[in-house]
Amino acid sequence: MVFSNTLFLYLFLPLNLFIYYGFKSRKAxxxxLIIFSLIFYAWGEPLWIVLLLFSSLVDYYHGLFIERHRGTKLAKLGLISSIIINLGLLITFKYSAFIYENINMIFNLSLEIPKFSLPIGISFYTFQTLSYSIDVYKGEVKAQRSFLKFLMYVSLYHQLVAGPIVRYVDVEDEIENRVSNISNVSDGINRFVVGLAKKVMIANVAGEFAAQYMNSNLQSITMVEAWFGIIMFTIQIYFDFSGYSDMAIGLGKMFGFTYMENFNYPYISKSATEFWRRWHISLGSFFRDYVYIPLGGNRKNMILNLLVVWFLTGIWHGASWNFIVWGLYFGTIVYLEKKFLINLLKKLPKFISHIYLLLIVIIGWTIFYFTDMNSVVEYLKILFGLSNNAFSNSEIGLVITNNIYWIVLAIIASTPIVKKLKQMINDKKLDYIGQAACVFINVLIIITCTSMLVENSYNPFLYFRF
Structure with a gap:
């Protein structure tokens, strides 16, 4: 089940809210939330609930063990055990086929490649439970005594399958003392509707355009079509993932939880370093706090630390060489910026720095899109006029002309312009007419999105596969 689904919008969520607020006791x-979360997760593949429950049990008991033996070698042993089990599960289900394929290729063997379907959200909830064990070991949180409360933290369907990565320390108090009121529900609905609009009205439309050109015969597309395709994917992946994060944050608010922001208008950045402070913030902060800083950060072996973090960032996104190359590509650029590029960029006009960033990102998304590295190279050649492909044709010109207003709106929506306008309106303290207008806009967006969902079956969530 996905958020941008009529079953979720008109049955699952309303029923969950009705039953949730029908109870007065926190335990009920x-x-x-646990029951609805497990139903949500089981909708696609019920078998993987077993893995989710096992992972939750592992870290629940490891947390208790670590706290009981805090300050001793047994606590460290408990932490190591938690890390090995969690990463072992992740490697088994996500990376084992990739590892076997490369062993066969390198050593010219014919080992049977294990076939596992990827459990949805395993990368996200593995990192969440890992962060819990590490934080208990460091003494930053107390071990949760109630397994049901811990299971609720791990399984909350709002962020279970595609983030943001929610650390236990950020919701520890809300598990026990969250506030559920009309104001939170209203704010949550507003945020959810924004995310729904991003996903259905922008990401899905851009995704169809991207697939039309990037999945076509690369020998036949023109240079302009190639640029249009990758720009559409650039739009799609941002609005797809940030839209999901908005919906997750909105759902959290409806039930009294506050999740961290996961995106902060990354495409307005003027360097790759700034971009990664604004893109997938929860993942970046995880690697910073649990990998980069413990390895020594900027103080010791910075190059090695950056390579490790960006290798892990790449491989986290998928078991394929293009993701590793994509991660190391950005790691190299971030290192060069730290050494000298950032000082050079500061001296340049802002629009040039911005163009530099967008070019870097578009090349990166090309690497990200194609799992076949030969296709990556071929597509990049087309983009920069290094192939024999034609420059343009009349069809792409017509496509751009017919969709120019939507393209402009999508670009505007990727900037803080709308947020600033909304803030200006809020500062004037909306009267009842203004509040009614907001409700009307939300209803209009929901009706429009519903219509688009009913008419079109194209509705993927890109980050589900991670």
Missing amino acids: KNLT
Whole structure:
């Protein structure tokens, strides 16, 4: 099940809210969230609930063990055990086929490649439970005594399958003392509707355009078509993932949880370093706090630390060489910026720095899109006029002309312009007419999105596969 689904919008979520707020006791509310979360997760493949429950049990008992033996070697042993089990599960289900394929290729063997379907959200909830064990070991949180409360933290369907990565320390208090009121529900609905609009009205449309050109015969597309395709994917992946994060944050608010922001208008950045402070913030902060800084950060072996973090960032996104190359590509650029490029960029006009960033990102998304590295090279050649492909044709010109207003709106929506306008309106303290207008806009967006979902079956969530 996905958020941008009529079953979720008109049955699952309303029913969850009705039952949740029908109970007064915190225990009943928690149990309601657990049941609905497990139903949500089981909708696609019920078998993987077993893995989710096992992972939760592992870290629940490891947390208790680590706290009981805090300050001793047994606590460190408990932490190591938690890390090995969690990463072992992740490697088994996500990377084992990739590892076997490369062993066969390198050593010219014919080992049977294991076939596992990828459990949805395993990369996200593995990192969440890992962060819990590490934080208990460091003494930053107390071990949760109730397994049901811990299971609720791990399984909350709002962020379970595609983030943001929610650390236990950020919701520890809300598990026990969250506030559920009309104001939170209203704010949550507003945020959810924004995310829904991003996903259905922008990401899905851009995704169809991207697939039309990037999945076509690369020998036949023109240079302009190639640029249009990758720009559409650039739009799609941002609005797809940030839209999902908005919906997750909105859902959290409806039930009294506050999740961290995961995006901060990354495409307005003027360097790759700034871009990664604004893109997938929860993942970046995880690697910073649990990998980069413990390795020594900028103080010791900075080059090695950056390579490790960006290798892990790449491989986290998928078991394929293009993701590793993509991660190391950005790692190299971030290192060069730290050494000298950032000082040079500061001296240049802002629009040039911005163009530099967009070019870097578009090349990166090309690497990200194609799992076949030969296709990556071929597509980059087309983009920069290094192939024999034609420059343009009349069809692409017509496509751009017919969709120019949508393209402009999508670009505007990727900037803080709308947010600033909304803030200006809020500063004037909306009267009842203004509040009614906001409700009307939300209803109009929901109706429009519903219509688009009913008419079109194209509705993927890109980050589900990670």
